[in-house]
Amino acid sequence: xxxxxxxxLRSGGYGVLALVLLGVVWEGYKAVGSPDGFSIxxxxxxxxxxxxxxxHVSQILQRFGRPEVAAEGSPTVLVAVLRxxxxxxxxxxxxWAGGAVVGMVLALLMQRFRTARxxxxxxVVVSQTVPLVAIAPVVVGWGGNLAVLGRPWQPWMxxxxxxxxxxxxxxAVGMLRGLDSPTAAQLGLMHACAASYWQTLVRLRLPASxxxxxxxxxxxxxxxxxxxxxxxxxxxxxxxxxRLIIEYAQSATGDxxxxxxxxxxxxxxGLLAAGLVGLVDLTLGRFVPAAAAKGAR
Amino acid sequence: xxxGEQRPGEPAVALRGVExxxxxxxxxxxxxxxxxxxxxxxxxxxxxxxxPSGCGKSTLLRLVADLETPTTGTVQVFGKSAxxxxxxxxxxxxxxxxGLLPWRTVRANIELPLELRRxxxxxxxxxxxxxxxxxxxxxxxxSRPHQLSGGMQQRxxxxxxxxxxxxxxxxxxxxxxxxxxxxERMQGELLGLSQRTGCAVVFVTHSxxxxxxxxxxxxxxxxxxxxxxEIVPVGLGERGRRDEDTREDAAFFAAVTxxxxxxxxxxxHAIRTGRGVEKR
Numbered sequence: 001x002x003x004x005x006x007x008x009l010r011s012g013g014y015g016v017l018a019l020v021l022l023g024v025v026w027e028g029y030k031a032v033g034s035p036d037g038f039s040i041x042x043x044x045x046x047x048x049x050x051x052x053x054x055x056h057v058s059q060i061l062q063r064f065g066r067p068e069v070a071a072e073g074s075p076t077v078l079v080a081v082l083r084x085x086x087x088x089x090x091x092x093x094x095x096w097a098g099g100a101v102v103g104m105v106l107a108l109l110m111q112r113f114r115t116a117r118x119x120x121x122x123x124v125v126v127s128q129t130v131p132l133v134a135i136a137p138v139v140v141g142w143g144g145n146l147a148v149l150g151r152p153w154q155p156w157m158x159x160x161x162x163x164x165x166x167x168x169x170x171x172a173v174g175m176l177r178g179l180d181s182p183t184a185a186q187l188g189l190m191h192a193c194a195a196s197y198w199q200t201l202v203r204l205r206l207p208a209s210x211x212x213x214x215x216x217x218x219x220x221x222x223x224x225x226x227x228x229x230x231x232x233x234x235x236x237x238x239x240x241x242x243r244l245i246i247e248y249a250q251s252a253t254g255d256x257x258x259x260x261x262x263x264x265x266x267x268x269x270g271l272l273a274a275g276l277v278g279l280v281d282l283t284l285g286r287f288v289p290a291a292a293a294k295g296a297r
Numbered sequence: 298x299x300x301g302e303q304r305p306g307e308p309a310v311a312l313r314g315v316e317x318x319x320x321x322x323x324x325x326x327x328x329x330x331x332x333x334x335x336x337x338x339x340x341x342x343x344x345x346x347x348x349p350s351g352c353g354k355s356t357l358l359r360l361v362a363d364l365e366t367p368t369t370g371t372v373q374v375f376g377k378s379a380x381x382x383x384x385x386x387x388x389x390x391x392x393x394x395x396g397l398l399p400w401r402t403v404r405a406n407i408e409l410p411l412e413l414r415r416x417x418x419x420x421x422x423x424x425x426x427x428x429x430x431x432x433x434x435x436x437x438x439x440s441r442p443h444q445l446s447g448g449m450q451q452r453x454x455x456x457x458x459x460x461x462x463x464x465x466x467x468x469x470x471x472x473x474x475x476x477x478x479x480x481e482r483m484q485g486e487l488l489g490l491s492q493r494t495g496c497a498v499v500f501v502t503h504s505x506x507x508x509x510x511x512x513x514x515x516x517x518x519x520x521x522x523x524x525x526x527e528i529v530p531v532g533l534g535e536r537g538r539r540d541e542d543t544r545e546d547a548a549f550f551a552a553v554t555x556x557x558x559x560x561x562x563x564x565x566h567a568i569r570t571g572r573g574v575e576k577r
Binding site: 183184185186188189190192193194195199203207208210287288 | 388390395410412414
């Protein structure tokens with residue numbers, strides 16, 4: 001337990017270092033780059049380095065502290081971004097949880113029934129190639145005709161569904177891989193002990209799949225945040241990070257650091273969501289002894 | 298449970314006219330893994346299956362274990378069908394890879410067959426203690442498989458195979474992945490274990506000295522199609538009296554030569570008793 005915590009802190013430290021390096025690269029490029037960027041034959045390969053296109057890191061950070069709009073009583077950008085992050089986080093969480101459940105059920109079905117695997121897996125893969133902006137109106141339209149637990153369909157539910165749509169895929173694929181991972185010797189042993197399908201599932205396949213499930217859940221968390229943000233924009237839901245990005249982008253010319261604050265908020269949300277999966281790792285980690293064996297993952 | 302708990306004279310394993318054909322998959326031709334197999338194994342007897350790749354020795358073992366079903370012929374284990382014997386847990390099995398569950402401790406791995414039979418926790422713990430002592434791993438009960446060497450992992454697998462006190466042990470090259478010294482030591486331990494428990498053993502191996510050292514009889518097989526070509530009785534005296542010095546006996550070398558000749562397919566050899574293919 002201690003070693004896992006130590007490892008977690010160390011990788012957290014490396015993460016902070018990476019962010020610092022990113023800031024250094026940003027400022028470094030601004031110092032040497034041209035205000036017109038770098039183009040070859042009319043194609044801009046490197047961005048413009050002027051303060052309007054690439055505000056200084058310090059400017060962006062300072063912008064968090066100043067009020068959102070010039071109006072009286074306007075909250076600071078930091079407060080506005082945090083509120084939006086909280087809004088989107090809860091929806092993404094619902095999407096992640098729902099997507100994870102759907103993904104796991106699909107994986108169980110596909111592992112158990114060969115025909116289900118042959119029938120469903122191609123569609124599971126193809127589902128991710130459909131653009132979210134195309135799905136959003138469909139989901140909103142269907143939602144308008146549904147009632148959940150007696151209450152009418154809320155706009156945030158459409159966002160959650162789309163968020164779950166992106167989240168279920170890595171879980172389905174990862175969990176299926178995990179359920180298939182037991183070796184022939186292990187499966188032969190269960191069969192020789194006359195174990196039923198359920199006994200084999202509970203005692204062999206499920207524990208074996210944890211090592212594949214946790215990274216899949218981490219991917220699903222990041223995907224659910226992306227899905228939530230894009231869905232907010234596509235459905236026009238107010239209050240979340242998606243809406244915030246669009247609003248702030250409108251001030252890009254007059255207030256260059258402002259859109260970047262929203263982007264940082266979105267990125268932070270994704271990191272937070274993926275990091276929270278680490279909590280799952282702590283509880284289920286005993287099923288992944290390979291991590292203990294190698295000492296690092 | 299003693300090995301005498303069956304009708305006297307009834308073989309532990311009886312195969313009659315067994316044939317196993319694997320159907321063509323995706324364009325390739327069907328494979329006759331085994332053909333015309335007749336074999337009896339007496340209770341408490343140690344029989345090795347030896348032969349080159351593709352001779353069907355693993356398939357034969359899997360047929361006895363009911364991990365495969367024969368295309369024709371019958372497989373009887375203690376007078377029952379192989380399937381019934383499997384459901385009744387009449388045998389224990391060990392493979393070349395130990396197949397331990399990495400998230401379980403050594404003790405929990407050994408207890409697995411008992412858990413699947415819903416044996417009470419106290420009884421499981423006690424039985425695991427007995428088995429750990431039997432294989433000499435009592436100090437490692439709480440360790441994880443990745444902390445053990447290959448030989449120790451195989452010992453856990455063997456302990457697990459013995460959990461239900463089976464009268465039959467099926468082993469598919471269990472020492473194949475081990476180095477020579479560990480292998481010889483494990484052979485000695487297996488010999489002792491089989492004597493103490495009195496169970497019959499069907500042992501698949503690639504190694505002629507191993508087959509000779511451990512067995513009462515060596516079943517020599519050949520491929521294309523997989524079949525039994527000869528059964529060589531090992532004239533080394535009682536298994537209970539064999540020890541490390543046996544490996545340097547003249548009789549040992551003679552038996553090894555006999556098996557080697559049988560594998561090469563030479564029908565005549567002065568040292569063999571000349572009984573050829575046996576049916577007990």
